[in-house]
Amino acid sequence: MxxxxxxxxxxxxxxxxxxxxxxxxxxxMDKPPDTGKILIQSELKTETLEMPEDCAKKAITGDSLVFDYEVLLNGKVVEDSHNTGEEGATEKQPLMVVTGKGAVIPGLEFGVLGMCVGEKRKVIIPPHLAFGEKGVPGVIPENAEVTFVVTLLEIIPKSWGEWYVDxxxxxxxxxxxxxxxxxxxxxxxxxxxxxxxxxxxxxxxxx
The missing domain is CATH 1.20.58 (Methane Monooxygenase Hydroxylase; Chain G, domain 1)
Structure with a gap:
């Protein structure tokens, strides 16, 4: 046996x-130091800026989500889809978030759940659910509250291969x-x- x-x-x-x-x-993005903590969604401040008329499908855990995005600190844009910080990048580079994988900061991963294609949402993330005590050198200071303004362009459902693995x-x-x-x-x-x-x-x- x-x-x-x-x-x-x-x-x-x-x-x-x-x-x-x-x-x-x-x-x-690199995983922040506090990703092991229990995420309480009530700690996030979310605001719907634009909502499409048709919202039949909403983003759920396991989906891959494609966004136009802006990252703001104190109301100032520090990065967006047109300015990702990559040298030589001239075209728009949307952000892909694979939910449920811990591939991005937890505040963003949980803050975009329930969005519809075409929806624009603001997500204000406290430091411990963003980049933590270390921040991102030269971009995000230590213990910084970060705001993401995201527009959902596409929802890619979990593939049969991923379902098979689960x-x-x-x-x-x-x-x-x-x-x-x-x-x-x-x-x-x-x-x-x-x-x-x-x-x-x-x-x-x-x-």
Missing amino acids: ALLVFLVLLICGNAANGQFERMFQQNI IVWSACYLAFIGGIFVLMAQGIQEKRKALRREAKKAQRYRE
């Missing part, structure tokens, strides 16, 4: 390995937990059998 549990984990790890590599390659990992997790319980049950059963054997031996000695 232990060998079976090991094989299940090995298969699951191989199935998801490529997906994890792609996930980390998609990081757009399903595989869920199945692996359940199989692993089930395997542990089976091993525990087998151990208890073996102990009971051993106790019964010892009891029979003791009874024969008494006779």
Whole structure:
């Protein structure tokens, strides 16, 4: 049984390995130091600036979202889709946010959930949900409140491959937990059998 549990984990790890590599390659910004904290969405200040008439589909966790964006500090734009800070960049470079992956600061990742294509939203993010105590040298100062003004251009739903990875990992997790319980049950059963054997031996000695 232990060998079976090991094989299940090995298969699951191989199935998801490529997906994890792609996930980390998609990081757009360095993760801030406080991404491990529990995110409370009430700490974000959001304001809808423009709303399209048709809002049938809203962004959910797992979607890839494409934005025009502006980053503001104290009301001043420090970066936007036209000025990403990359040398030689002349064309507009929209921002892609892969939600649920931790690929961008948590305040932005959670602040854009529920948006519709064509919606423009302002998200004011406190320091611990933005770039934290260190900031971004030369761009974002330490402990800075950051404002993003984003316009959602496109929602790219989670692909079948990503759904497959999620399903595989869920199945692996359940199989692993089930395997542990089976091993525990087998151990208890073996102990009971051993106790019964010892009891029979003791009874024969008494006779």
